[in-house]
Every structure is written in C-alpha cells, then in structure tokens.
Amino acid sequence: MKNYLVFDFGGTSIKYGVLSENGDILKHSSFNTPNSLEALYSEIFKIKNSYDYKFSGVALSCPGAVNTDTGFIAGVSALPYIHGPNIKKELEELLELEVHLENDANCAALAEVWLGEAQFNDDVVFIVLGTGVGGAIVKNKQIHKGKNLQAGEFGIMYFESEKGVPGTWGSVSIGQLTSRVSKKLNRDINGVELFNLVNKNEIISNEVKNWYSDLAKGILSIQYVYDPEKIIIGGGVSADQNIINNIQASVTNLVDKIDSATIYPEIKSCKFNNNSNLIGALYNFLQNC
Numbered sequence: 001m002k003n004y005l006v007f008d009f010g011g012t013s014i015k016y017g018v019l020s021e022n023g024d025i026l027k028h029s030s031f032n033t034p035n036s037l038e039a040l041y042s043e044i045f046k047i048k049n050s051y052d053y054k055f056s057g058v059a060l061s062c063p064g065a066v067n068t069d070t071g072f073i074a075g076v077s078a079l080p081y082i083h084g085p086n087i088k089k090e091l092e093e094l095l096e097l098e099v100h101l102e103n104d105a106n107c108a109a110l111a112e113v114w115l116g117e118a119q120f121n122d123d124v125v126f127i128v129l130g131t132g133v134g135g136a137i138v139k140n141k142q143i144h145k146g147k148n149l150q151a152g153e154f155g156i157m158y159f160e161s162e163k164g165v166p167g168t169w170g171s172v173s174i175g176q177l178t179s180r181v182s183k184k185l186n187r188d189i190n191g192v193e194l195f196n197l198v199n200k201n202e203i204i205s206n207e208v209k210n211w212y213s214d215l216a217k218g219i220l221s222i223q224y225v226y227d228p229e230k231i232i233i234g235g236g237v238s239a240d241q242n243i244i245n246n247i248q249a250s251v252t253n254l255v256d257k258i259d260s261a262t263i264y265p266e267i268k269s270c271k272f273n274n275n276s277n278l279i280g281a282l283y284n285f286l287q288n289c
Contacts, residue, residue, distance in 0.1 A: 011078025107280030
C-alpha cells in the first residue's frame with residue numbers, strides 16, 4: 001500500500017495528513033500558516049522527516065489559479081508569497097519526492113468525484129461557501145479550468161442582490177453575510193452563532209432570508225449555463241443539513257415562479273467537509289503522476 005503526504009494551504013492554518021492510496025486519512029494535523037515561503041518550506045520539510053512512512057509523493061491543495069503542469073500559482077490569495085515561485089519544482093528538490101498541486105476548490109470537487117457525493121456522476125458543479133465564494137466545474141469527472149484557469153470562480157459573477165445592490169455573487173459568502181449582520185447588531189458574530197439565532201432575532205432572520213434568495217438566483221443561473229447533474233455545496237455550512245434543505249427549497253421556489261424554467265437543480269452537501277481538500281489533492285496527484 002502506497003502512502004502520500006498531503007498539505008492543504010490556508011490563510012490561517014496549513015492542514016496536513018498522511019493518506020493511503022485509497023484515500024484513507026492515516027494521520028491528520030495542522031499548524032499556523034507561516035509568514036514566509038521559506039518558513040513554510042521548512043515546516044513541510046520537518047513534517048516529512050518526522051514520519052516513519054515511506055512516501056510515494058506529496059500532494060498540495062492551494063489557493064489561487066494553480067497551473068498543475070508548470071507548478072506556478074497565478075492570481076491572488078490570502079498567501080501572497082506562493083504567487084510567483086515554482087512551488088512544484090522547489091518542493092521536489094527540497095523533499096526529493098514527486099509533487100503535484102491543484103487549486104483548493106478544485107481539490108474539494110475532486111474528493112467528491114472520487115469517493116464522495118459525485119462518485120457516480122460525470123457532470124457536477126461544486127460551490128464553496130466560506131470567507132469568500134469559490135467553486136469548480138467538473139466535466140466527465142475532470143476539472144474544467146478554462147483558458148485563464150478561472151472557471152468556477154462563481155464569486156466574481158456580476159450579481160444584483162435581493163435588495164437591488166449591484167456587485168458580485170461573492171456577496172453570498174458566509175464572510176459577507178456575517179459582516180452585514182455584525183454591522184447591524186453592532187457586534188461580531190460568526191457563522192455558527194448566526195444560524196443558531198436565525199429564528200430568535202428578526203435582523204438575522206431577514207438577512208438570512210435574503211441570503212437564501214440570493215443563493216437561489218445564482219444557483220439557478222449556474223444550472224442553466226452548464227446544466228450539471230448535481231450542484232454540491234461545500235464550506236462550513238455543508239455540515240448543516242437544515243441549511244442545505246433550505247437552499248434546495250429556495251431554489252425550488254424560484255423555479256416555480258419562472259414560467260420558462262423547468263429544471264429543478266439537485267442540491268447536495270459534500271461528504272468530506274473539512275477533509276475534502278486533502279482527499280482531492282491526493283486524487284489529483286494520482287491522476288497526474
């Protein structure tokens with residue numbers, strides 16, 4: 001049985017694990033995101049040498065426009081120092097192992113395609129609702145990246161909210177939602193607390209009602225642009241089936257209001273939640289090695 005060392009780069013923490021070739025997580029931990037690329041490389045090197053496993057390769061899940069062929073990461077992210085250097089080449093030289101990397105939202109989608117909610121589907125869309133809005137488009141079980149590696153960046157879609165405010169669909173992110181509510185309540189509130197209070201506070205109730213409506217509009221647009229078999233929701237909210245059910249109900253209600261709309265998108269939550277990036281990064285490695 002081959003084993004792999006897998007890392008998920010995030011702006012706050014770096015998750016990592018030892019995974020078997022079957023996608024089983026044998027070891028799992030994390031560390032605070034370093035302030036420099038050199039410090040990140042140093043931590044990865046120490047972790048690799050701290051295990052007795054013989055690794056067959058290293059897989060990475062990274063933010064930004066990842067070029068899986070060249071090893072460069074374009075675009076912008078919460079980790080500015082990963083944009084520019086050839087991460088793949090430099091880590092292969094440091095670790096003396098084959099390295100493959102992929103965008104984090106794409107990794108989350110690949111995990112579901114491989115072993116999760118979409119393993120019996122060919123064409124799916126994956127929407128990540130977190131601090132921002134990300135996503136991935138899967139065609140014939142392969143990630144569709146687009147000419148500029150920007151396919152699936154749903155948060156940048158032009159969108160006019162339920163309140164008539166023009167902007168982008170990034171407004172439906174949990175980060176934007178909690179920010180709006182925090183300003184109205186004049187105190188900080190996180191996503192977990194917000195949804196726990198949704199039936200107890202009128203301000204929160206109204207904001208969440210508008211949020212579901214805005215989500216439904218974007219989801220229905222995506223359904224008709226690509227017509228996937230399923231739309232899978234990732235991010236922290238995916239662990240709450242009640243939220244997923246409400247998203248489905250909002251989309252269904254919207255379809256019922258549009259005479260020309262006949263397709264009811266199938267909304268599902270991702271299976272692996274916070275571990276999806278690790279599992280998907282490994283699957284990307286196995287596809288490209």
